[in-house]
Amino acid sequence: MNKKKLVVLTGAGISAESGLKTFRDSDGLWEGYNVEDVATATAWRRNPALVQEFYNARRKNVAEAQPNKAHYILAQLQDDFDVQIITQNIDDLHERGGSKNILHLHGEIFKMRSEKNEMLIYAVHNDIKMGDKAEDGAQLRPHIVWFEEPVPLMEEAAKRVLNADIFMIVGTSLVVYPAAGLVNYAPPYLPKFIIDKKIPYTSGISNLTVIEKPATEGMEEVVPLLKKLMD
Numbered sequence: 286m287n288k289k290k291l292v293v294l295t296g297a298g299i300s301a302e303s304g305l306k307t308f309r310d311s312d313g314l315w316e317g318y319n320v321e322d323v324a325t326a327t328a329w330r331r332n333p334a335l336v337q338e339f340y341n342a343r344r345k346n347v348a349e350a351q352p353n354k355a356h357y358i359l360a361q362l363q364d365d366f367d368v369q370i371i372t373q374n375i376d377d378l379h380e381r382g383g384s385k386n387i388l389h390l391h392g393e394i395f396k397m398r399s400e401k402n403e404m405l406i407y408a409v410h411n412d413i414k415m416g417d418k419a420e421d422g423a424q425l426r427p428h429i430v431w432f433e434e435p436v437p438l439m440e441e442a443a444k445r446v447l448n449a450d451i452f453m454i455v456g457t458s459l460v461v462y463p464a465a466g467l468v469n470y471a472p473p474y475l476p477k478f479i480i481d482k483k484i485p486y487t488s489g490i491s492n493l494t495v496i497e498k499p500a501t502e503g504m505e506e507v508v509p510l511l512k513k514l515m516d
């Protein structure tokens with residue numbers, strides 16, 4: 286049987302109930318920092334030690350967090366659908382929840398790379414220190430896509446959305462581009478679902494079912510609706 290392609294765009298909201306802070310739910314600060322001071326290419330040039338320290342702390346947070354019911358339900362949906370996740374999250378909770386097909390649009394916290402060569406990528410589970418070098422002799426940095434940097438997997442993500450049979454959005458404010466623009470690749474006739482504790486601005490998306498609930502509850506609610514579309 287050919288399973289239908291269920292393409293899911295996720296953001297920080299799906300990991301919120303695992304105890305990981307979202308970016309925009311607390312006064313524009315992320316873990317007490319301005320995004321411009323820690324998550325931009327300029328910040329890295331200006332104060333790499335601070336950026337390194339910030340992401341070392343994030344790595345510890347993620348290592349201590351566990352997947353929640355929303356991650357697990359998404360993984361269970363693989364029995365019935367060809368589930369393709371596009372996540373803006375740098376955590377590995379989709380992987381640990383059992384999902385197999387995941388595109389990390391904004392990088393991964395458990396990877397690091399040469400600051401000079403984005404192809405030189407390594408696994409990392411502890412801190413990255415200033416002075417730690419890649420094999421090309423360049424400083425190692427988190428494998429994260431910062432503001433002011435291109436998003437290398439964007440084209441692949443857009444293709445997934447274009448070819449989807451069903452498109453679902455979970456826990457993203459849809460304000461950060463180009464990721465937020467992925468919604469526009471979903472053909473108008475395509476069945477679409479959005480789950481968010483506080484639904485973001487989505488005007489102009491046709492065929493959209495809105496579930497304004499925390500991700501864990503919303504995912505439970507969406508499963509029977511998705512199964513109706515299985516054929």
Ligand code: APR
Pocket residue numbers: 295296297298299301302307308309310320324373374391455456457458459460461480481482483484485498499500501
């Ligand atoms: N369940 C569902 N949704 C939730 C929950 C929850 N328990 N808690 C919060 N949310 C929703 C918020 O209502 C909001 O719409 O999750 C969304 C979080 O939005 P952001 O904090 O902006 O996170 P995200 O959309 O993932 O940010 C995108 O911005 O800083 C960059 O690169 C970073 O990938 C990130 C990108």
